[in-house]
Amino acid sequence: MKFESKNPDFVNTIQQKLSGQHFMHHIGFELITIEAGFVEGKAKMEKFLQQQNGFLHGGATATFCDLVAGFAAFTLVEPGATVVTVELKVSYMNPGIGDIIYASGRVIKSGNMLSFCEAEVYSLVDNKPHLIAKCTTTMAKITLP
Numbered sequence: 180m181k182f183e184s185k186n187p188d189f190v191n192t193i194q195q196k197l198s199g200q201h202f203m204h205h206i207g208f209e210l211i212t213i214e215a216g217f218v219e220g221k222a223k224m225e226k227f228l229q230q231q232n233g234f235l236h237g238g239a240t241a242t243f244c245d246l247v248a249g250f251a252a253f254t255l256v257e258p259g260a261t262v263v264t265v266e267l268k269v270s271y272m273n274p275g276i277g278d279i280i281y282a283s284g285r286v287i288k289s290g291n292m293l294s295f296c297e298a299e300v301y302s303l304v305d306n307k308p309h310l311i312a313k314c315t316t317t318m319a320k321i322t323l324p
Contacts, residue, residue: 218254259323266316
């Protein structure tokens with residue numbers, strides 16, 4: 180689905196907002212694609228992101244989903260508004276393996292107050308996509324004071 184942003188400068192707005200994303204930087208996640216209603220990011224599979232069996236931890240997987248879905252929704256709001264997570268549901272499909280973990284988020288429906296989004300977390304195994312998790316989210320638009 181094609182969306183039009185209410186912020187003509189949304190890419191620069193997101194890049195400025197990224198400087199305040201301390202947790203995102205701490206876990207090594209970076210956005211690599213920013214479009215109206217869609218973002219994609221990646222992170223190296225570091226030891227601190229792994230659970231006891233060496234797979235990507237479920238909490239890290241959910242965090243990646245939240246980041247990309249939130250930023251996808253944020254691409255569509257007007258200047259001065261932001262988005263926060265209302266609901267997040269993650270379905271874990273396969274163990275998280277691979278050297279680089281990717282996550283993509285897209286807006287399915289954008290309303291006046293709520294955006295409904297989907298996210299996927301995946302890696303490349305033998306140069307083929309390896310789906311780790313799918314996620315649905317609801318994001319709420321708020322205006323900062």
